[in-house]
Amino acid sequence: MKTIEPKILKGFRDFLPEQMAIRQKIFSIIKNVFQSYGFDPLETPSLEYAKILLEKSGEEANKLIYRFKDQGNRDVALRYDLTVPLSRVIAQYPDIPKPFKRYQIQPVWRADKPQKGRYREFTQCDVDIVGSSSPLADAEIIVIIYDILKKIGFENFIIRINSRQILFSIMQSAGVPQNKTLSVIQSIDKLDKISFEEVKQELITKNIKPEIIEKIFRLIKKAKPDLFLQQVLSLVKKLDVPKNFFRFDPVLARGLDYYTGPICEAIIEESKIGSIAGGGRYDKLIGMFTDKDIPACGTTIGIDRIIDVIKELNLWPELSSTTTQVLVTLFDKFFLNQAIEISQMLRSENINTEIYLDFEDRLEKQLKYADKKGIPFAVIFGPEEIQKNTVILKNLKTRTQKEIQKSNFIKEIKNKI
Amino acid sequence: MKTIEPKILKGFRDFLPEQMAIRQKIFSIIKNVFQSYGFDPLETPSLEYAKILLEKSGEEANKLIYRFKDQGNRDVALRYDLTVPLSRVIAQYPDIPKPFKRYQIQPVWRADKPQKGRYREFTQCDVDIVGSSSPLADAEIIVIIYDILKKIGFENFIIRINSRQILFSIMQSAGVPQNKTLSVIQSIDKLDKISFEEVKQELITKNIKPEIIEKIFRLIKKAKPDLFLQQVLSLVKKLDVPKNFFRFDPVLARGLDYYTGPICEAIIEESKIGSIAGGGRYDKLIGMFTDKDIPACGTTIGIDRIIDVIKELNLWPELSSTTTQVLVTLFDKFFLNQAIEISQMLRSENINTEIYLDFEDRLEKQLKYADKKGIPFAVIFGPEEIQKNTVILKNLKTRTQKEIQKSNFIKEIKNKI
Numbered sequence: 001m002k003t004i005e006p007k008i009l010k011g012f013r014d015f016l017p018e019q020m021a022i023r024q025k026i027f028s029i030i031k032n033v034f035q036s037y038g039f040d041p042l043e044t045p046s047l048e049y050a051k052i053l054l055e056k057s058g059e060e061a062n063k064l065i066y067r068f069k070d071q072g073n074r075d076v077a078l079r080y081d082l083t084v085p086l087s088r089v090i091a092q093y094p095d096i097p098k099p100f101k102r103y104q105i106q107p108v109w110r111a112d113k114p115q116k117g118r119y120r121e122f123t124q125c126d127v128d129i130v131g132s133s134s135p136l137a138d139a140e141i142i143v144i145i146y147d148i149l150k151k152i153g154f155e156n157f158i159i160r161i162n163s164r165q166i167l168f169s170i171m172q173s174a175g176v177p178q179n180k181t182l183s184v185i186q187s188i189d190k191l192d193k194i195s196f197e198e199v200k201q202e203l204i205t206k207n208i209k210p211e212i213i214e215k216i217f218r219l220i221k222k223a224k225p226d227l228f229l230q231q232v233l234s235l236v237k238k239l240d241v242p243k244n245f246f247r248f249d250p251v252l253a254r255g256l257d258y259y260t261g262p263i264c265e266a267i268i269e270e271s272k273i274g275s276i277a278g279g280g281r282y283d284k285l286i287g288m289f290t291d292k293d294i295p296a297c298g299t300t301i302g303i304d305r306i307i308d309v310i311k312e313l314n315l316w317p318e319l320s321s322t323t324t325q326v327l328v329t330l331f332d333k334f335f336l337n338q339a340i341e342i343s344q345m346l347r348s349e350n351i352n353t354e355i356y357l358d359f360e361d362r363l364e365k366q367l368k369y370a371d372k373k374g375i376p377f378a379v380i381f382g383p384e385e386i387q388k389n390t391v392i393l394k395n396l397k398t399r400t401q402k403e404i405q406k407s408n409f410i411k412e413i414k415n416k417i
Numbered sequence: 418m419k420t421i422e423p424k425i426l427k428g429f430r431d432f433l434p435e436q437m438a439i440r441q442k443i444f445s446i447i448k449n450v451f452q453s454y455g456f457d458p459l460e461t462p463s464l465e466y467a468k469i470l471l472e473k474s475g476e477e478a479n480k481l482i483y484r485f486k487d488q489g490n491r492d493v494a495l496r497y498d499l500t501v502p503l504s505r506v507i508a509q510y511p512d513i514p515k516p517f518k519r520y521q522i523q524p525v526w527r528a529d530k531p532q533k534g535r536y537r538e539f540t541q542c543d544v545d546i547v548g549s550s551s552p553l554a555d556a557e558i559i560v561i562i563y564d565i566l567k568k569i570g571f572e573n574f575i576i577r578i579n580s581r582q583i584l585f586s587i588m589q590s591a592g593v594p595q596n597k598t599l600s601v602i603q604s605i606d607k608l609d610k611i612s613f614e615e616v617k618q619e620l621i622t623k624n625i626k627p628e629i630i631e632k633i634f635r636l637i638k639k640a641k642p643d644l645f646l647q648q649v650l651s652l653v654k655k656l657d658v659p660k661n662f663f664r665f666d667p668v669l670a671r672g673l674d675y676y677t678g679p680i681c682e683a684i685i686e687e688s689k690i691g692s693i694a695g696g697g698r699y700d701k702l703i704g705m706f707t708d709k710d711i712p713a714c715g716t717t718i719g720i721d722r723i724i725d726v727i728k729e730l731n732l733w734p735e736l737s738s739t740t741t742q743v744l745v746t747l748f749d750k751f752f753l754n755q756a757i758e759i760s761q762m763l764r765s766e767n768i769n770t771e772i773y774l775d776f777e778d779r780l781e782k783q784l785k786y787a788d789k790k791g792i793p794f795a796v797i798f799g800p801e802e803i804q805k806n807t808v809i810l811k812n813l814k815t816r817t818q819k820e821i822q823k824s825n826f827i828k829e830i831k832n833k834i
Contacts, residue, residue, distance in 0.1 A: 006504075006506075006707075007509070009464055017519065035769045038792075042431070043431070046495075048426065048429075052423070063488075092431075097786055097789040109464070111487060132774045238757050288421060289422075323457060347454075352455060357546070357554050357557075373457075
């Protein structure tokens with residue numbers, strides 16, 4: 001019978017219920033925070049014309065884009081990120097009210113080398129404000145990162161904040177040639193991972209003169225927020241982010257080429273995982289599809305990394321692998337009607353209730369099933385209980401049980417759950 | 418500046434916030450119903466080895482499968498449905514507790530001719546029970562369809578129920594050659610759309626003898642539920658589905674080849690859209706990837722069609738296109754601190770609150786923005802209100818407004834929203 005080996009592609013993942021539980025809880029927290037600041041959801045197609053994705057992404061990215069000819073011989077590609085589709089949407093629907101505050105949680109595909117924490121299909125979670133130059137927009141993005149991390153339960157994290165404008169001025173003052181500015185910034189970005197000496201070596205191989213390098217380092221050490229960033233930082237504080245959760249950090253540079261203003265990234269201090277959220281202002285990117293520049297800022301929330309840290313720190317020890325709260329067991333097929341009745345009573349009180357499906361299985365097997373699935377409670381009754389008009393509620397975690405009058409049943413069970 | 422035309426591929430869709438609002442409400446209803454019966458979520462990758470998708474789907478489907486060579490020259494394809502990935506998962510993880518009650522809501526891709534209501538990427542929503550032969554499993558699937566349609570707000574719908582076993586016996590009794598059984602069943606399936614005479618013509622072109630056709634029709638008219646289906650129907654009734662919402666219908670056949678037992682489909686009677694949910698028992702399909710057959714049953718919920726009917730019947734006239742409930746307006750930049758304070762108060766009461774971002778815009782422009790976005794309430798205050806310690810709450814739907822003491826503010830606003 002078996003004709004094909006059931007095998008998943010390397011770098012791709014199945015999310016079984018246990019993994020889905022943690023994902024759904026995170027998405028729910030994130031969406032609630034987004035919505036609390038007035039952001040609405042957007043979804044775009046998985047496939048786009050290849051040229052739309054290829055134009056912006058740069059050589060490195062283009063190698064990773066899944067691209068093919070479809071049945072109509074169109075050159076198509078799978079979404080590589082959520083920023084390019086957002087830019088396309090902004091250009092294609094000029095009537096969208098601005099500022100457009102949107103969030104987008106969808107998979108993206110990158111034919112990257114799979115390794116721990118790096119997949120070929122993964123969910124990106126972006127939140128952006130398109131059409132506002134206000135420092136309040138930049139501040140909101142930072143506050144949203146803070147709110148999300150706080151609500152997930154992280155206690156020790158820091159949001160590093162800088163501005164590309166500050167870095168650009170430093171490069172200019174230090175005498176970095178215009179065409180090398182971005183490349184130098186990318187090396188500077190490594191200063192939180194490797195030493196000054198190593199970054200220096202890297203810059204030398206990029207043909208930056210030693211005296212320029214010294215000047216860059218000196219200017220970075222003395223750097224102060226510019227006027228716009230001062231406003232942003234003061235608004236972040238007014239929006240109730242405590243001082244110890246964010247700081248100006250002139251060494252922060254961020255990898256992407258397209259940032260033009262404030263940039264930020266969040267680090268969990270108890271973990272070595274690196275940044276788990278990062279973004280900034282990009283006022284020139286959307287112009288690619290439109291006749292004029294449209295200012296924008298936003299951040300990506302790194303779902304996969306956040307999940308890794310939640311597991312590493314055991315932040316959600318109580319999280320159940322199922323949303324089912326009660327298994328109603330079956331004594332035998334003659335008790336089916338009562339079991340159905342009890343199940344429906346529980347469901348009508350919004351208690352997620354599974355009724356055991358197979359009439360013939362012994363109670364032991366039924367309880368084992370509940371255990372394996374992670375259902376916390378079981379309702380048990382047989383001829384004796386029917387006569388006394390009771391049921392037994394068994395807590396499968398503590399292995400304790402209690403006999404309850406059927407008339408009090410719902411009230412008692414709601415208290416326990 | 419504009420270098421690329423912003424264009425979406427034909428047959429693909431963007432979901433702007435307005436469309437997302439209706440989608441998210443439906444998904445939330447559907448998930449709650451699934452979970453109330455003990456179903457948990459599953460997600461599988463978008464890309465699979467092509468041969469996994471191609472084996473089962475049949476020639477017609479194979480033409481529609483998006484298939485290509487990836488960067489590692491692997492023959493890969495985009496998910497065509499959710500049933501084949503489910504089967505692969507069942508075979509790949511034999512330790513999954515059974516019965517496995519899972520739901521899956523993910524996009525699928527079909528290179529079909531785009532037309533009204535048919536897209537090349539669309540969200541499928543499947544719910545299945547794998548590993549149970551109990552009639553209670555079949556009944557639960559039917560009850561779930563009923564619950565979902567009821568909770569969406571449909572009043573006039575019917576779930577047609579039949580069994581492939583009944584159709585198989587009829588074909589056998591009528592003398593249909595074994596190898597033509599499925600083809601005849603597919604013609605019979607059209608009896609609710611075209612006349613007996615037309616179906617007869619179709620069967621004649623399929624080389625079925627007239628006397629056999631007559632016999633098929635006669636037997637269908639006299640058909641009664643078999644023992645298993647009787648149990649299913651009686652359980653559906655016990656699970657509180659009113660009699661007028663489901664009926665045995667021996668003409669129902671369903672298109673797919675793989676059904677082996679009870680089958681069902683739901684029709685909205687006020688609409689001509691066709692079936693909006695359909696499924697059945699398929700006890701032989703999963704064997705494709707495993708060494709032994711595993712019984713299973715389930716249904717697909719047709720999200721796109723349901724959305725079309727909700728719009729057609731204007732079922733959710735009150736649904737807002739945004740989840741934002743309040744816009745806090747800005748008199749000018751000197752009122753920013755108070756505006757932030759009010760916004761944070763509202764957010765702490767779980768009211769989704771947007772603060773207007775641009776300090777310079779006139780109130781009129783700010784209110785127009787709220788209108789366009791569909792935000793129902795605006796908070797307005799200027800020097801006068803600050804002095805009186807009040808704010809104005811404006812209802813943007815009724816265009817009425819009320820001045821409220823700031824001390825009562827949260828209580829009053831919560832009442833209105």
